[in-house]
Amino acid sequence: xxxxxxETGVKRVKSLEEMSPEERHFQEKIDAEIKIEPKNxxxxxxxxxxxxxxxxxxxxxxxxxxxxxxxxxxxxSLKRKLQLMAKIQDEAGHGLYLYSAMETxxxxxxxxxxxxxxxxxxxxxxxxxxxxxxxxxxxxxxxxDGAAIVNQVVLQRTSYGPYSRAMIRICKEESFHQRQxxxxxxTMMRHGTQAQKDMVQDAINRLWWPSLMMFGPSxxxxxxxxxxxxxxxxxxxxxxxxxxxxxQTVPQLELLGCTAPDPELKWNAERGHYDFGEIQWDEFYExxxxxxxxxxxxxxxxxxxIEDGAWVREAAVAYARKQxxxxxx
Amino acid sequence: MHNxxxxxxxLLLGDSALIQGQRLCQWCGHAPALEEELALMNVGLDLIGxxxxxxxxxxxxxxxxxxxxxxxxxxxxxxxxxLLLVEQPNGDFAVTMTKQFLYDAxxxxxxxxxxxxxxxxxxxxxxxALKEVTYHLRRSGxxxxxxxxxxxxxRRRMLAAIPALWRFTVELSQGSESETRLxxxxxxxxxxQVGQAWLAQVSAIFASVELPQPTPASHFYLSGRKGLxxxxxxxxxxxxxxxxxxxxxxxW
Numbered sequence: 001x002x003x004x005x006x007e008t009g010v011k012r013v014k015s016l017e018e019m020s021p022e023e024r025h026f027q028e029k030i031d032a033e034i035k036i037e038p039k040n041x042x043x044x045x046x047x048x049x050x051x052x053x054x055x056x057x058x059x060x061x062x063x064x065x066x067x068x069x070x071x072x073x074x075x076x077s078l079k080r081k082l083q084l085m086a087k088i089q090d091e092a093g094h095g096l097y098l099y100s101a102m103e104t105x106x107x108x109x110x111x112x113x114x115x116x117x118x119x120x121x122x123x124x125x126x127x128x129x130x131x132x133x134x135x136x137x138x139x140x141x142x143x144x145d146g147a148a149i150v151n152q153v154v155l156q157r158t159s160y161g162p163y164s165r166a167m168i169r170i171c172k173e174e175s176f177h178q179r180q181x182x183x184x185x186x187t188m189m190r191h192g193t194q195a196q197k198d199m200v201q202d203a204i205n206r207l208w209w210p211s212l213m214m215f216g217p218s219x220x221x222x223x224x225x226x227x228x229x230x231x232x233x234x235x236x237x238x239x240x241x242x243x244x245x246x247x248q249t250v251p252q253l254e255l256l257g258c259t260a261p262d263p264e265l266k267w268n269a270e271r272g273h274y275d276f277g278e279i280q281w282d283e284f285y286e287x288x289x290x291x292x293x294x295x296x297x298x299x300x301x302x303x304x305x306i307e308d309g310a311w312v313r314e315a316a317v318a319y320a321r322k323q324x325x326x327x328x329x
Numbered sequence: 330m331h332n333x334x335x336x337x338x339x340l341l342l343g344d345s346a347l348i349q350g351q352r353l354c355q356w357c358g359h360a361p362a363l364e365e366e367l368a369l370m371n372v373g374l375d376l377i378g379x380x381x382x383x384x385x386x387x388x389x390x391x392x393x394x395x396x397x398x399x400x401x402x403x404x405x406x407x408x409x410x411x412l413l414l415v416e417q418p419n420g421d422f423a424v425t426m427t428k429q430f431l432y433d434a435x436x437x438x439x440x441x442x443x444x445x446x447x448x449x450x451x452x453x454x455x456x457x458a459l460k461e462v463t464y465h466l467r468r469s470g471x472x473x474x475x476x477x478x479x480x481x482x483x484r485r486r487m488l489a490a491i492p493a494l495w496r497f498t499v500e501l502s503q504g505s506e507s508e509t510r511l512x513x514x515x516x517x518x519x520x521x522q523v524g525q526a527w528l529a530q531v532s533a534i535f536a537s538v539e540l541p542q543p544t545p546a547s548h549f550y551l552s553g554r555k556g557l558x559x560x561x562x563x564x565x566x567x568x569x570x571x572x573x574x575x576x577x578x579x580x581w
């Protein structure tokens with residue numbers, strides 16, 4: 001999940017009887033699977049929750065460029081370099097779609113980005129982990145984009161029209177990059193040297209648990225989920241999505257010939273699912289709070305880029321104004 | 330004799346695109362706006378793609394067992410033939426866009442000439458690249474205008490960026506004897522025409538926002554065409570080539 005802890009500000013979900021006529025009409029539309037569009041009435045808490053969620057999602061795309069920018073200058077072949085550049089370019093594009101979707105709710109892109117830079121707004125915890133070898137580019141593509149896709153495929157049916165449509169476009173591109181990431185790892189495992197195979201296993205060891213954390217807190221510790229589910233912003237719970245991700249990823253892991261760093265991971269025929277070990281929730285909350293391995297660097301890099309670029313943006317505005325005046329004269 | 334001229338020429342085209350693309354990769358995550366993140370990566374992607382096409386052809390003609398990747402990742406700086414201009418550090422956005430613009434204007438003129446090459450492989454690669462570079466030049470030219478005609482600050486930075494880069498432009502306005510021979514054979518773009526078209530393009534954009542008209546740069550003993558580079562290329566290659574050098578038997 002690219003937006004893993006979104007406050008709804010709602011303690012308890014209201015029943016239809018408790019709602020005002022407007023709220024009730026809104027909820028009935030939601031229940032009937034009619035998409036909410038920008039000009040429709042919506043509860044203020046719904047609007048604010050979506051702004052938080054979509055901006056978190058957009059910020060994640062942008063901050064998510066940084067772990068990859070760490071390796072784009074060192075990609076080991078022209079083909080891999082091209083793939084990584086195309087992926088990064090798509091991520092910037094996804095950020096743009098999402099900021100646009102967010103702006104349909106009346107939020108301002110620059111204000112939300114300022115919140116990211118001040119540490120007030122969140123982005124996916126995964127991007128606070130460092131990329132330490134080339135294999136991480138494959139593991140990020142496979143595991144991180146894989147987790148994002150499991151989440152985003154469901155969000156294609158989210159109740160807010162502009163968000164849902166952004167997800168449909170994003171998923172198409174994202175699936176392509178995920179397959180490339182997996183193919184990158186498969187190439188290293190099947191045709192590579194022992195050093196390369198070790199690199200792949202090490203990348204999986206480091207990124208496995210952080211990828212599982214992308215789905216957010218477990219359902220019992222996810223107080224905001226009930227309202228998000230009632231509004232159909234979320235369509236499935238964190239734990240359901242995490243389980244789906246594990247179930248589809250373990251066979252891929254086996255095909256690679258790698259292992260997960262989880263001794264408790266095993267097939268449970270009774271449940272028809274894989275059982276897995278306990279996530280280190282202390283670590284998760286520390287990373288979310290800003291105390292992960294790269295939080296400070298990631299935010300500082302983004303803040304610096306925007307500060308250093310201020311004169312460029314001012315020049316573009318000044319030049320456009322001069323051209324306008326010239327055309328008007 | 331033909332290949333002795335042609336291979337360095339393909340390397341001039343391929344290496345210049347590769348090194349310019351590599352410089353653009355260094356901007357990733359640091360651009361002044363999200364739209365620019367997208368555009369810088371887009372242009373870089375085009376250039377690396379073109380580099381691959383030129384280097385593949387060069388590798389075939391070399392026929393010594395090396396492929397495009399080996400040429401990109403296993404050659405030392407003395408064997409690189411890129412323009413000195415494109416290996417210069419990114420500096421601020423004014424330096425980056427001026428560098429891009431000077432290169433794009435040369436690149437476009439080269440590709441226009443090469444579309445008529447008697448070598449069908451060259452004409453084919455050039456025709457595809459020309460579409461991309463037409464976009465690159467439009468974009469970088471517009472940025473030169475925005476920055477040159479924007480605020481006092483952006484103009485001040487442009488006025489600093491131009492002379493910092495201008496000294497490397499002899500290579501853009503003048504070709505080599507080898508290129509003149511290839512052009513006479515109908516294979517290469519005519520270096521004289523390329524130089525003129527390049528200067529006309531640069532002068533027009535500079536004039537449009539009253540940036541000082543450039544005078545011809547003076548000769549350097551350094552020459553990208555001869556593999557005599559500035560100190561910047563070695564470091565750039567150290568970073569770019571690290572993995573294939575460290576794991577020579579690896580398959581990526």
